[in-house]
């Protein structure tokens with residue numbers, strides 16, 4: 001654990017969402033990744049969904065050739081996506097749940113409910129030297145199942161915290177995340193977190209000492225519409241580092 005160090009993975013999916021909305025060639029997520037790296041991103045996250053609503057194969061292939069930091073490829077646990085990840089060979093692969101009809105990733109991966117399948121996916125990726133993380137809810141049973149699957153990293157889903165409608169429920173969600181981070185860290189897992197984090201809600205999560213990295217996309221891309229991407233990334237990183245003290 002590095003009490004003062006916290007990393008920012010910038011998720012650039014929603015730059016591609018804007019491009020796909022009109023079928024244009026712009027804005028290009030590859031250029032966004034370069035700007036984000038220049039502004040202090042420690043890594044770039046992309047979620048290539050099965051329905052290709054934002055990130056396309058072309059994006060991932062070009063990013064693999066151009067990123068200066070590291071790629072965190074989020075993928076569903078399907079043969080098609082695992083084959084693609086093995087071909088691309090990102091530094092990190094994060095297994096996430098996916099439902100075509102969802103607006104966004106609504107919850108964590110149910111590792112307990114499909115342990116054999118997740119374990120096989122973890123083993124396949126790890127055999128190639130890809131560091132695997134599982135995107136899970138802040139739940140002890142899911143953390144224990146992650147350890148049994150052999151994944152060295154978790155990403156805690158912060159969506160319920162971000163979407164909480166009042167202070168009391170947000171505090172309850174925060175405590176669930178903080179406790180899960182402590183528990184997972186005590187088991188030797190690297191603990192990341194993300195989903196729905198923005199400039200208003202990031203600081204308490206960034207202050208959790210056991211958290212290694214936050215993956216943040218929608219909030220940064222939305223801010224960039226008004227400030228430009230460089231400033232949006234730099235401001236987020238500053239808030240995270242200030243929260244660490």
Ligand SMILES: CC(=O)[C@@H](O)[C@H](O)COP(=O)(O)O
Nearest residue numbers: 013047074096104105195217
């Ligand atoms: C898995 C995850 O949390 C991110 O990929 C993020 O949700 C952005 O992608 P979507 O908005 O398509 O879910």
Ligand SMILES: NCC(=O)COP(=O)(O)O
Nearest residue numbers: 011194195196215217218
């Ligand atoms: N895994 C979470 C992520 O990459 C970013 O999620 P969001 O900030 O776009 O909600």
